[in-house]
Amino acid sequence: MGIGDIADSVTRSVESLGASVSEAFFEPVIRLGVTGLSRAGKTVFITSLVANLLDRGRMPQLKAAADGAIRSVFLQPQPDVTVPRFEYEAHLAAMTGPDPHWPDSTRAVSELRLSFRVQPQGMLGGLRGLRTVHLDIVDYPGEWLLDLGLLDRTYADWAAETLARIADRPEAAGFLALAGATNGAARLDEADARSLADSFAGYLIRARAAGWSDCTPGRFLLPGEMAGSPALTFAPIPQPADPGRTSLWREMDRRFEAYKARIVKPFFREHFARIERQVVLVDALGAIHAGPRAVEDMRRAMAEILAAFHPGRNGWLTGLLGGRRVERILFAATKADHLHHSQHPRLTAIMEALLREAKDRADFAGAKTAAMSIAALRATVEETISHEGGPLDAVRGRLQGGRQAAFWAGELPADPAQLLVPARQGAERWLDADFGAMAFLPAASPLRPGEGPPHIRLDRAAEFLIGDRLR
Numbered sequence: 186m187g188i189g190d191i192a193d194s195v196t197r198s199v200e201s202l203g204a205s206v207s208e209a210f211f212e213p214v215i216r217l218g219v220t221g222l223s224r225a226g227k228t229v230f231i232t233s234l235v236a237n238l239l240d241r242g243r244m245p246q247l248k249a250a251a252d253g254a255i256r257s258v259f260l261q262p263q264p265d266v267t268v269p270r271f272e273y274e275a276h277l278a279a280m281t282g283p284d285p286h287w288p289d290s291t292r293a294v295s296e297l298r299l300s301f302r303v304q305p306q307g308m309l310g311g312l313r314g315l316r317t318v319h320l321d322i323v324d325y326p327g328e329w330l331l332d333l334g335l336l337d338r339t340y341a342d343w344a345a346e347t348l349a350r351i352a353d354r355p356e357a358a359g360f361l362a363l364a365g366a367t368n369g370a371a372r373l374d375e376a377d378a379r380s381l382a383d384s385f386a387g388y389l390i391r392a393r394a395a396g397w398s399d400c401t402p403g404r405f406l407l408p409g410e411m412a413g414s415p416a417l418t419f420a421p422i423p424q425p426a427d428p429g430r431t432s433l434w435r436e437m438d439r440r441f442e443a444y445k446a447r448i449v450k451p452f453f454r455e456h457f458a459r460i461e462r463q464v465v466l467v468d469a470l471g472a473i474h475a476g477p478r479a480v481e482d483m484r485r486a487m488a489e490i491l492a493a494f495h496p497g498r499n500g501w502l503t504g505l506l507g508g509r510r511v512e513r514i515l516f517a518a519t520k521a522d523h524l525h526h527s528q529h530p531r532l533t534a535i536m537e538a539l540l541r542e543a544k545d546r547a548d549f550a551g552a553k554t555a556a557m558s559i560a561a562l563r564a565t566v567e568e569t570i571s572h573e574g575g576p577l578d579a580v581r582g583r584l585q586g587g588r589q590a591a592f593w594a595g596e597l598p599a600d601p602a603q604l605l606v607p608a609r610q611g612a613e614r615w616l617d618a619d620f621g622a623m624a625f626l627p628a629a630s631p632l633r634p635g636e637g638p639p640h641i642r643l644d645r646a647a648e649f650l651i652g653d654r655l656r
């Protein structure tokens with residue numbers, strides 16, 4: 186029996202199941218890509234978005250919710266039976282139950298399908314009856330996203346770039362000493378390869394803790410079931426003049442290619458294929474707080490990732506993603522509840538400037554783009570406090586242990602260049618500004634019937650991303 190026969194018998198058995206199945210084939214699916222580095226706010230965004238779509242009392246700017254076009258929303262079994270389900274209920278319970286707290290960092294990929302029953306609008310809408318639209322969303326560890334940047338690099342490029350970039354990082358000193366003493370032309374010794382890979386993984390863990398965004402390969406940080414396999418046993422080493430076929434360098438090269446082909450590509454092909462709508466989440470405030478180097482590092486990392494989505498430049502990704510073009514991209518600065526709303530336009534402008542290249546490219550390629558500051562789960566209330574005799578527009582929230590505190594993050598500049606230029610020039614710290622950060626916990630107020638968790642502009646974000654498909 187050939188492939189054609191298999192396909193044929195499948196088609197026939199499906200047909201015999203009748204109308205319910207064929208209807209399923211014509212129910213449109215919106216695939217929403219959630220793109221963001223680790224801790225950008227992906228899991229919180231997905232959880233709060235789903236909760237606020239199920240209970241739409243806080244979604245006035247989502248037109249289909251406000252005018253009643255959405256008749257009902259429900260969670261469905263996801264289409265892909267081999268991927269774990271996104272733990273929506275557990276994440277929501279963490280954030281809104283008794284003793285509210287943030288969900289854990291994501292360690293593996295998961296998926297969720299939300300289905301809408303929609304009454305088509307317009308003159309003939311009433312005649313057409315309800316239709317069903319599905320929304321598919323995937324969550325994954327942010328660390329894995331950076332691997333997109335590896336796909337168009339050779340091992341030699343990646344090794345040279347990485348060694349140069351980390352040369353003066355204290356977190357890398359131990360690994361650099363080991364790599365420097367390594368002769369890549371020598372014959373492969375598995376024990377050497379292992380200790381190089383272990384040492385490099387150790388560096389990546391310290392670098393991530395120190396706030397660096399450029400930590401590849403992502404699976405070194407979160408190996409999942411791949412731990413210890415040869416595809417994860419490589420590291421950047423200096424290129425020798427004449428590496429022989431059985432040399433350590435050649436073997437590292439082969440493993441790097443295997444990592445790309447066997448781990449990175451399948452991940453993007455399976456989970457980023459056919460994405461039509463994309464939200465790019467950026468913790469710009471966190472990077473600003475961490476300082477100019479973190480801002481520049483984040484800018485470069487995001488530019489690299491977003492370049493990979495561009496249909497024109499990297500043909501391979503277009504092929505990988507099934508040739509479908511992303512129609513809409515929302516660039517969102519997350520955690521905006523750390524700022525009084527009077528500063529939100531400045532935060533949005535800074536985030537737009539950070540992602541300028543990517544946004545221009547997307548606009549040029551014909552995608553619709555928008556930028557806004559959001560809080561998927563609003564953990565603060567606004568409060569004007571007096572400070573040194575003057576009023577200060579601050580926010581107030583709950584800290585670990587339950588204590589309430591007022592907080593002022595600092596005055597963001599009206600001109601983003603005031604942050605981006607020193608960052609590009611490699612400044613060590615901000616010259617005449619100081620930006621704070623505070624770890625607020627989700628507020629301890631139970632959800633009201635018919636309402637999802639409190640947020641800032643999540644309804645506008647949803648309107649831009651999927652609103653047109655729900656009418």
Ligand SMILES: Nc1nc2c(ncn2[C@@H]2O[C@H](COP(=O)(O)OP(=O)(O)OP(=O)(O)O)[C@@H](O)[C@H]2O)c(=O)[nH]1
Nearest residue numbers: 223224225226227228229287290291327560561562
């Ligand atoms: N105040 C506030 N904090 C937020 C919000 N969204 C996310 N955070 C904070 O950011 C942290 C990271 O959010 P996650 O949603 O777990 O981030 P992620 O992108 O899923 O991160 P990984 O799973 O590590 O890739 C949370 O633990 C919160 O501390 C928000 O809307 N408001």
Ligand SMILES: [Mg+2]
Nearest residue numbers: 227228290291
């Ligand atoms: Mg997560």
